[in-house]
Amino acid sequence: MNNNIPKPIKKYLYKDRFFELVISTSKWKDIFFSKEAFVSLCISLGLSCLISYPFHKLNFTNILNPLSVTNDELNSILEIASTLIPVILGGLFAVLGLTIGGLAIVVGTISDRLIITIVEKEAFDELVSVIFNYYFSGGVIGLTIVLNFFVAILIKISLPFSYFWFMALTFILCYLIIFSLTYSVMLLGTSMRIFFLKSRYNFK
Template structure:
């Protein structure tokens, strides 16, 4: 496939399914580590929950939401730098060799993690509202929400760090194509 073949698939969901990255959310190193950490953190939170800690939780959630905005900024900057290093010659060679999918997969990870961070920001904002306005939520719904929130929190953090590996793979791919004729 050539990079131009993706012009009709330039939206998140189309790329998400076309590139097969859906499995990264549930079947990857990041997913496994996130699952373990989310279960542990949810159990710890539930075992130590006290309503007197609500103000501390609200402060922590506010900091987490601010951190997500900062991470989104770094992510956008990292994507711009990564794409900026791809020369026209490299893109032409990738197209000639029909190797656009691996390159698109690597670059799409930035988009995927950005969407996860956006989801986290919105999700934690709603948790913040639930705690402030004292909505009465079923205990099991709250536990499932907490578990899912912790999973995507850890996934977003771990996947953001793993972008360094993505950049290394892009560098290797760049080197391989520039050495080939």
């Protein structure tokens, strides 16, 4: 291996996998402890309560033991879900494409001279952390797409209905969808951070 490679860059040469970068940049915390996570949690709780309405029929005093729901009501809920999932998948694929395109554009605008300057200023970790936001966002969107496919398959399979698993999947799915959208919107701020980072280190 070339011994002339700067130490900050060498650190990432063999640790450039998604999960390795998630740990080294501490981006996993964003899923639970960030503004996007808080917004996603609030909206997901609201949507989950709204979806659970037919099961309780305004009897919210017994949340863990919902009233029985008729087959027609259950089929109606599943029909709405099966209609929404393809729309959600289409939107997620579009957002994923924009995220990949944004990452390509951002990486392409960072010159070799700027990288050398950033390494000299000992700010390479900061640059990696900012750029990795795009990679992390794409990973979360990919996970959400896979989960949507999984739920779509479950809807088509005649399985015994379980209120607990229904609401658990509903909350997780809502959370990941909202988080994916809000985190993707926040990539606009990431683009601005990269612009300011370039402006700061373009002038020695």
